[in-house]
Each structure stands twice: as C-alpha cells, then as structure tokens.
Amino acid sequence: MSIASETLVRAAVDSAAAHGQIATFPPDRPLATDGGGLIAPLTVAFETYGALNAARSNAILLCHALTGDQYATSTHPVTGKPGWWDAMVGPGKPFDTDRYFIICSNVVGGCMGTTGPASTNPATGRPYGVDFPVVTIRDMVRAQAMLIDYLGIETLFCVAGGSMGGMQVLQWAASYPTRVFAAMPIATAAKHTAQNIAFHEVGRQAVMADPDWRLGRYQEQGVRPEKGLAVARMSAHITYLSEQALQHKFGRKLQARSAPTFSFDADFQIESYLRHQGLAFVERFDANSYLFMTRACDYFDIAADYGGSLAGAFKGAKTRFCVVSFTSDWLYPTSDSRAIVQALNACGASVSFVKIESDKGHDAFLLHEPDFIATTRGFLEAAAAARGLERK
Amino acid sequence: MNKDASPKAMAQSGSLLGDGKPGATRVDLEVIAGMVARGAKVLDVGCGDGALLQLLARTKQVDGRGMEISQLKVNDCVAKGLSVIEGDADLDLFDYPENAFDYVILSLTLPATHRPREALENMLRIGRRAIVSFPNFGHWRVRAELLFKGRMPVTANLDQNWYDTPNIHLCTIKDFVELVDEIGANIERGVALDRAGAPIRVNAPWWLWNLLGAQAVFLLERDRPREE
Numbered sequence: 001m002s003i004a005s006e007t008l009v010r011a012a013v014d015s016a017a018a019h020g021q022i023a024t025f026p027p028d029r030p031l032a033t034d035g036g037g038l039i040a041p042l043t044v045a046f047e048t049y050g051a052l053n054a055a056r057s058n059a060i061l062l063c064h065a066l067t068g069d070q071y072a073t074s075t076h077p078v079t080g081k082p083g084w085w086d087a088m089v090g091p092g093k094p095f096d097t098d099r100y101f102i103i104c105s106n107v108v109g110g111c112m113g114t115t116g117p118a119s120t121n122p123a124t125g126r127p128y129g130v131d132f133p134v135v136t137i138r139d140m141v142r143a144q145a146m147l148i149d150y151l152g153i154e155t156l157f158c159v160a161g162g163s164m165g166g167m168q169v170l171q172w173a174a175s176y177p178t179r180v181f182a183a184m185p186i187a188t189a190a191k192h193t194a195q196n197i198a199f200h201e202v203g204r205q206a207v208m209a210d211p212d213w214r215l216g217r218y219q220e221q222g223v224r225p226e227k228g229l230a231v232a233r234m235s236a237h238i239t240y241l242s243e244q245a246l247q248h249k250f251g252r253k254l255q256a257r258s259a260p261t262f263s264f265d266a267d268f269q270i271e272s273y274l275r276h277q278g279l280a281f282v283e284r285f286d287a288n289s290y291l292f293m294t295r296a297c298d299y300f301d302i303a304a305d306y307g308g309s310l311a312g313a314f315k316g317a318k319t320r321f322c323v324v325s326f327t328s329d330w331l332y333p334t335s336d337s338r339a340i341v342q343a344l345n346a347c348g349a350s351v352s353f354v355k356i357e358s359d360k361g362h363d364a365f366l367l368h369e370p371d372f373i374a375t376t377r378g379f380l381e382a383a384a385a386a387r388g389l390e391r392k
Numbered sequence: 393m394n395k396d397a398s399p400k401a402m403a404q405s406g407s408l409l410g411d412g413k414p415g416a417t418r419v420d421l422e423v424i425a426g427m428v429a430r431g432a433k434v435l436d437v438g439c440g441d442g443a444l445l446q447l448l449a450r451t452k453q454v455d456g457r458g459m460e461i462s463q464l465k466v467n468d469c470v471a472k473g474l475s476v477i478e479g480d481a482d483l484d485l486f487d488y489p490e491n492a493f494d495y496v497i498l499s500l501t502l503p504a505t506h507r508p509r510e511a512l513e514n515m516l517r518i519g520r521r522a523i524v525s526f527p528n529f530g531h532w533r534v535r536a537e538l539l540f541k542g543r544m545p546v547t548a549n550l551d552q553n554w555y556d557t558p559n560i561h562l563c564t565i566k567d568f569v570e571l572v573d574e575i576g577a578n579i580e581r582g583v584a585l586d587r588a589g590a591p592i593r594v595n596a597p598w599w600l601w602n603l604l605g606a607q608a609v610f611l612l613e614r615d616r617p618r619e620e
Contacts, residue, residue: 322470341477345487350455352470353477355463374471382473 020045020070020077020106020113023150027122031108031143034299037133041122044147045113046070046105049089050097052153058389059153060095061144062104063161063168066236066293067285069112072104073097078284087368094376099389100157107168108143109135109293111286118219118286129288130216137164137300141171148179157387158380160184162365163332164293167300170340173321174302174313182383184376186324187365189336190310190343191301196331199239200294203232207287216288229287230278237277242328242361246270303343310343317344320386321351322379324372326364352379419589420607421447424499424523427581427611428452432494435459435519437481437511438501442469445476457493459484482506485514493519500607502526503559509571516577516614525609528584530564530602548587549606565602572612581611 023044025031030040047070052059062072062085069076073083073090089095095102106114109132117132124131133139148156159172159180166188173183189196207213210228214221238246250270254260257267266272306312321344325337334355344351354375358364365372384391421444428434430452436445439458442465448454458476460466469476479485481498482505496519498511503526505511515522527549528534537545544554550562563571565584572579584592584605592604601608 320475342484342487345477345484346489348489348492350457350475351477352466352475354467354470355478356467357463371467375467378471378473382475385473 020047022046022113023147025146025150029146031139031146033133033139034136035134037135039108039115039133039135041115042108042143042146043113043115043119044105044108044143044150046103046147047072047074048104049073049102050100052101052151053389056153057155057157057387058099058384059101059103059148059151059156060158060160061148061156061172062089062095062102063140063144063159063165063172064104064107065161065163065165066297067233067281067290068165069110070104070106071112072102076284079280084366087366088373088376094373094380095160096380099384099391100380103147103151105144105147107135107140107293107296109140109289109296111289114143116286117216117288117292127217127219129219130291132288132292134295134299135292136296137167137171138175138305140296141168141175144168144172145176145179155179155181157389158182158184158383160186161188162186163188163362164297166332167297167302170302170313173317173319174305177314177317177319180319181387182320182322182380184322184324184379185337185340187326187329187332187337187362188340189332190303190313190340192298197298199236199331200298202235203294204291206231206235207291210287213287216291218287224282225287226282229282229285229290230275232290233281233285234274234278237274239331240361240363242330242359244328244359245361248359310339311346314344314349315347317347317349319349320379320383321349322375323351323353324356324365324375325354326356326358326360326362326369326372328359329362329364331362418443419591420525420585420609421499423583423585423589423591423609424497424525425451427523427609428454428495431455433457433492434495434497435488435493436497436499437479437485437515438498438504439465439469439474439476441465442472442474442476444497444499445469445474446472449474481511485511485518488514488518490517491520495519495521495523497523499523499525500527503562505561508561508563509575512571512577512612513575516575516612520614521580522577522612522614523609524568524612525607526563526568527559528565528602528605528608529562530566531606532603533587533606535603547606565605565608566598568608568610572610576615578613578615579610580613583609585609 025042027040030038031042068084071083072085091098106112109116117128121128159169161169166185169183169185207228210225212223213225253269255269255272260267302313303310323337325334341353356372433455436458439460445456459479463478466476466478496515533547534545584601585607587606
C-alpha cells in the first residue's frame with residue numbers, strides 16, 4: 001500500500017475510524033456476500049447514543065440511506081454539520097436517546113469507516129476499488145447482524161430507516177423476524193423500479209465517464225473523479241425533491257444577476273444550487289462507494305427471494321410495522337409503500353400505515369415534519385409499552 | 393337459519409356494558425365492546441378516531457387493528473399508538489387472508505359502503521365473527537318523516553341531509569337480518585338501541601324492534617359446515 005497515494009477520501013475514512021466506534025471481525029469470520037464474495041477482515045464503524053438497559057431490550061438500529069453514514073445525530077467529522085437524522089434522534093425526540101439505546105452503523109461498501117471499496121484488499125495490499133464484492137441490501141443487513149451480535153443484543157426493539165435504510169428495515173424483518181420487535185420502513189420500496197435503476201445508472205455512468213475514475217483505480221493514482229461524482233449527485237438530488245418544492249424555492253430566479261448572461265454560467269439559482277450540492281458531496285463521499293451503494297439498491301427485490309411473493313417474505317412475522325410514505329415523494333411513491341402494507345396485511349402482520357402530507361419530496365423523511373414526528377412517537381411509545389419498556 | 397335471531401335473543405343481550413370508564417364513551421361502542429372476548433384479535437373497519445379500538449384495548453386487552461378511509465384520522469390514530477392503516481372497506485378487505493381475526497367490526501359504516509353484501513362476506517371470511525352496527529331505517533321517526541313530511545329523514549342517527557350523507561345503502565333491521573340469512577351467516581346476538589344509544593331491554597316481537605330501534609348491533613358468526 002502506498003501512503004503517498006492516499007487521497008482526501010482516505011483521510012476522511014481514517015478520521016471517521018479514529019472518531020467512531022469500530023467492530024472488527026477477523027478473517028475466520030468473513031461476510032459471505034450474495035454475489036459469492038467473501039469480505040474479510042470486516043470492519044464495521046458505528047455510533048451509539050443513549051444507554052443499553054440491563055435487559056438489553058431497548059436497542060434501536062437506525063439504517064442510513066444511500067449517502068448517509070453512522071452519524072445519525074452527532075456532529076459529522078468531515079462536514080462539521082449535525083447528523084442526518086437530527087430532527088428525529090436525541091433527548092426528548094421520537095428516537096429518544098434518554099430512553100432508547102440507538103445504534104447506527106456505516107453499511108458495508110460505505111466510505112465512513114466500514115469496509116468498502118476504499119479499504120485495503122488483503123489479497124493485494126492495495127485498495128479494493130471495483131474489485132470489492134458487489135454487495136446487496138441483504139449483505140448490508142448481514143454485516144449489521146454481526147454488529148448486533150458483537151454488541152450482545154439478541155432482539156432489537158426497533159429497526160428504522162428511510163429510503164435505502166428502509167430497504168434494510170424490510171430485509172431485517174424478512175431475514176431475522178424474531179430479532180425485530182418493531183420496524184419502521186420509511187419512504188421506501190420493496191423493489192427498485194426501472195425508473196429507479198435508470199436514475200442510478202445515469203449517476204454511475206457520470207462517475208465512470210470521468211477520466212479521473214481510472215477504471216476504479218483512482219486512489220492508487222492519486223486522483224479523484226470529482227466531476228463525475230458531482231454530476232451523479234446533481235442528477236440524484238433532483239429525484240430527492242418534488243417539482244413543487246423546486247418551483248417554489250427556485251422557480252426561474254436568477255443567481256446574483258439581473259439578466260441572463262447568454263453563456264453557460266450558472267445563471268439560474270437552481271443551477272447554482274445543484275452545483276453546490278455536487279461540490280459539497282464529493283468532499284465527503286467516495287466515488288466507488290457511490291457505485292456500490294446504487295448497485296445494492298438496484299438489485300433489491302425482496303419478493304424475488306421468496307418465490308415472487310412479497311407476503312412470503314413476512315410470513316408469520318410477529319414484528320409490529322409502521323410504514324410511512326410522503327405524498328410528494330416520486331422516487332419511492334406512496335404506491336410502493338401501499339404494496340408493502342398489502343403484503344403485510346396478506347400475512348396477517350401488525351401494521352400501521354401513515355401517509356404524510358408534504359411538499360418536500362423524498363427528502364421529507366430527513367426534515368422536521370410535525371406529523372411524521374407525532375406518528376413516529378406514537379408508534380414507538382405503543383411498541384415500548386407492548387415490549388414492557390419502562391417509561392423514562 | 394338464524395334461530396337465534398329472535399327478539400328474545402336480542403333482549404337477553406342486556407348485560408353488555410363494558411367496564412370502561414363512563415361518560416366519554418358512546419354507549420353503542422360499549423355495546424360492541426361487550427360482544428368482544430377478552431384478548432381477541434380485532435379489526436375495526438372504518439375506525440375513525442380510534443375511540444372503539446382504545447375502548448377495546450382498555451377494557452378487553454384486545455390485539456386491535458384499524459382501517460380508516462381518512463388519512464388524517466389514520467395519522468391521528470397512529471400518533472395515539474393504535475395500529476391503523478388507510479383503507480377502504482369496499483376495496484382493501486380483499487388483502488387479508490382467511491381467519492386473520494377473531495372479530496371484524498363495522499361500526500356505523502355499512503350504509504356508506506358501495507357493496508355492503510361483499511363487505512359483509514369479506515368480514516366473515518377474514519374474521520370468525522363480525523360485529524355490525526347501523527342506523528335502522530325502519531325506526532318509527534324515519535317512517536314518520538317520510539310518511540308525513542314526504543322528505544328524506546334527518547334524525548339523531550341520520551343527521552345529514554340526503555345530499556351530504558356518506559350513507560348510500562340504508563337498510564332496516566329486517567333488511568339486514570334477511571341479508572345475513574342470504575349469505576348464510578348466523579346471528580349470535582342482536583341488540584336494538586334507542587335514540588340515546590342505550591340497549592332496549594324489553595322483550596318484543598320483531599316488527600316492534602324494527603320500529604323502536606334507532607340503531608342495531610349484530611354479532612354474526614360465519615356458518616361453518618363441520619369445523620371444530
């Protein structure tokens with residue numbers, strides 16, 4: 001491994017590793033992936049908030065989305081900003097850190113300390129790059145289960161997450177039904193549609209079209225495909241917002257000028273905004289990780305693992321589900337959530353379904369939405385009572 | 393057929409009131425709660441603000457689920473800790489498997505369904521028992537309004553004008569009993585309620601129940617050939 005070839009990303013990974021908590025699984029405990037790969041050794045970086053009770057019954061696992069990480073509420077070590085779910089996690093918030101023991105880990109294939117394409121491949125002594133095994137949502141959940149075992153927790157009080165995190169929630173309920181007391185799949189789907197895959201493919205092609213991608217070997221060559229990754233983020237970011245929100249916020253407003261410049265400058269505020277989103281993103285995210293994360297979502301089709309029957313995935317489930325969608329989310333629209341609810345009803349599972357009125361699009365689940373906060377609190381409190389958790 | 397559906401059986405169901413706190417609860421909900429066995433698995437179709445589910449949880453420790461057509465009410469129910477989904481009695485009962493519940497309840501919602509017979513059949517498919525309450529269109533006040541005023545009745549139980557009401561399939565107690573007979577279900581219990589929602593405890597012939605009952609609550613059981 002060449003120290004000279006370390007990049008900004010590598011530094012970010014190291015700082016995450018230095019600040020977060022780490023569970024390392026030795027080579028004799030590999031993660032066997034759906035694609036037939038073995039990841040060993042496996043490091044899982046995670047954060048915890050609150051305290052585990054004596055009965056070990058108050059643990060909540062939060063699953064992060066495509067470009068999220070383990071910093072659910074603590075300050076992000078790279079950006080210095082509050083965690084991605086600061087609206088929902090903390091003392092007195094629905095995921096109450098005074099009451100629950102909250103765990104959030106970086107997914108396998110990620111770039112914030114958990115083993116991923118930027119990690120060193122023990123077989124070569126060089127970064128994995130695209131030689132990293134293509135991981136699935138189920139592989140991410142397998143790695144999380146290893147972490148939960150490592151923490152000595154048998155049953156999670158709740159598993160919750162939005163978007164790709166919601167896919168992990170569904171996978172948890174399907175793979176480990178007895179280990180999940182309550183589950184909250186939010187703004188998510190049981191499978192990726194053609195349109196979902198299409199947007200991801202545009203993002204991947206943008207990364208791979210950047211000359212600095214170097215067939216995925218950019219780390220060793222001391223460069224980064226920043227332009228490609230930024231474009232990928234720009235296109236993806238559009239899918240996270242509603243047309244209404246974009247129009248309301250930007251419309252045709254010009255950026256710090258009174259008239260068009262008749263050039264390809266960022267004349268419009270929306271252009272400037274997207275460019276900013278792209279630039280900010282590349283500072284904290286690894287391009288190869290982005291390829292792997294999007295691929296994992298594309299392969300997700302939980303019914304396919306159960307003979308094409310989504311209800312089959314949750315047969316006999318004792319888990320209490322609360323499915324949440326947002327009205328203006330067109331990336332994973334309410335119809336996707338409804339399909340999950342129908343499947344859960346078909347197998348007699350306990351399910352609540354809440355559709356939150358919002359014009360914020362897919363990203364609404366990350367924002368301060370009072371109805372979402374109220375229903376999450378109600379669902380968790382009822383589940384806590386059923387679980388026999390003491391009130392604080 | 394429904395041998396138990398005699399006025400006598402209806403009158404015998406007097407001791408219905410649950411041990412819920414008095415006052416806030418609608419009496420008809422207490423009548424329904426009185427028909428539910430402790431610890432049962434219950435689906436309340438058209439659960440509204442969740443009052444019945446809360447009453448059942450408090451007094452009968454049921455495993456309760458709700459379905460409600462208004463999303464705002466659903467969100468409100470879930471915020472209260474109830475297990476409720478948005479759904480339509482006409483469309484979404486098909487998703488549930490057979491025998492998923494001990495009781496499926498339809499409280500004052502039957503006249504608002506597009507296909508009451510189908511809804512009833514579905515309830516008795518997914519539940520071993522069904523509890524249905526509805527306003528009785530055979531009540532003497534209703535008859536009187538039609539007879540003397542010649543207008544669609546607006547009463548305490550049918551409190552909206554014909555152009556505002558969600559009720560599109562109104563029926564009398566007699567009509568309902570006939571429908572139950574037609575779909576081959578048993579009436580385990582029936583209660584007629586007066587205008588205040590309290591059970592009428594007098595023993596009376598059928599035609600009188602149909603005349604005096606402002607509402608009715610029926611506990612139905614699916615006819616099963618040789619099971620159990």
